[in-house]
Amino acid sequence: MPKDVPIVAKRILFVSFFLLLLLLAVCFLGVSTGSSGSGFKAVWWALMDDSRSDPITASIIWNIRFPRVILAALVGATLSLGGLVFQALLRNPLAEPYILGVSGGSAIGAIIGIMMGFSRFPGVSMTAFCGSMATLLLLLLMTCGHSKFKDSLLLSGVMVNAFAGAIIMFLMSMTQDSRLHNIMFWLMGDLSLADMRQIRILAFVLVPCFCLVFRFSHSMNLLLMGQEVAETMGVNIRLVTVTLLVTTSFMVSITVSYCGPVGFVGLVMPHLLRLVIGPDHRTLVPACIIGGGSYMVFCDILSRVLPDQGEMPAGVVTALIGAPLFIYLLKRSGR
């Protein structure tokens, strides 16, 4: 047991508390914002079940906005955590949750589901999930037993992604009716169809994954020091790597299967938080979960508010804000 546990615990609590306040604030903003408009007072009444609350506003807040905010928080948390884990496992700053081809496999599955006329849930989500799991299995089979496991995993992932990209293009060129629109919206990442019953299932699966990753956060710190150091410190490298790889790929797959591949958040959030709170994964894991969730909720609000009519994909906003912010922080830290 490391000696610095009380200090780390305090640090984790401090960072988590601050980010939790931020998450609550953006969540409240999220349920207060929407195309139908409604002031903070109306939202407060609806949330407090006040008699002055308009039933339609209450229905919009509880049945449409609230599930969406929760979904955005879960998606942001999963993708940020996914990016953090892959960056640590592959020791590559360019790693992101989709680097192993999970999103490509998922997209192929989803497109096949849409072309077959399945409904979004459970039909398309199931085919997308099967696609991503098949990709992961293929990748593990390709790299298993390879002497340079990390490098072969990374290269195979890039190749699988490129191959999946070609299949996606081919499938899209074969689709000519309104299903093409559905495919496009799925590929952009779509949070608009959040449903509380499905989100409960998502949360039920994701929260244990978050806990498992947190359990291995100290091992990730040691892994970053190098394989030999980690082994000397008692880390079972094979167990840690395989567990984190499978858990992260599984949680990313399930998220992508539900709402499509929302881009950029998984790449930029771990770096942003690392620049702000330092490299310790014991703090970074909860920070990525809460901070990533907050960031995604905020980006989703903007994606609903910025266009004059309709919505823009949340992935566009995550990149538009994340990239300049990241470059600014990077420049500042380099001084």
Next chain:
Amino acid sequence: MLLLFAIVIAVMPDQASAKTVVDQLKRRVVVSDKPLRVISLAPSITEILFFLELGDRLKGVTRFSDYPKQAAVLPKVGSYVNLDLEKIVSLKPDLCIAVKDGNPIEVIRRLELLDIPVYAVDPRDLDTLIETVLEIGHLLNADTIARRVTRDMVSRIQKIKTLTAQVVRRPGVFFQIGISPIVSVGANTFNDELIRRAGGRNLVKGPAAYPRFSKEQVLALAPEIIIICSMARQGGFERMKAEWNCWPSLPAVKNQQIYLVDSNLFNRPTPRLVDGLELLFQLIHPEFAEGR
């Protein structure tokens, strides 16, 4: 006893204010007897409602609902493939009318979970379009107007049918709905039916509804008439026409039969399809149009 009777009578209108109907997807939908706040989930539905003189009951429409002009100023509820669920709910509709081909089924299910009845239609050809107009008219208690509108449609279709019966030759038509890439219409589309009914021959065969073509493939088809039905502006049409004119051996170029038509007359299953049919007939058989 009288008091009890009065109470029953007072309660009865509430019970009778809803009716159960079966939509074109064979789903049972409970709707108000007199729906007054209707949301149209596709531009074609908006047009049909205005044809039925029910524009005043429309409380929301989708983007690109631009016909008639009054529709353009109504509140928008997203595009028909990307509906804004929150906006729909906030407009407090007592009925939404959806189309099977285009509206996402997930949004329809969510609306129903929120106790908003959704009546779905699925017009596949001119005959089912006429049925659709009658059904929407019946749903909104506008049977008389619906019958009048459909009678007019049927009589105009019949007139074209009589004229095409005298046609000796059916020219080969290439109906281009996309400029870059070149996209045409296959069998089982409204456009294919309109070409047939207008006395033409759709050169595109095969199961794909909207197949893509290379220029070489179009040249091989040797169309006698090219009809460009594109949402692109006039400039795009002129460029495309100039490109086809580079091939003087092409029968359509030789005969100077390359035309631009308004896409809204051909893409939307509304009574205006009959306008499209008449226009196509004039373009494919100008000899009859001149003689009329």
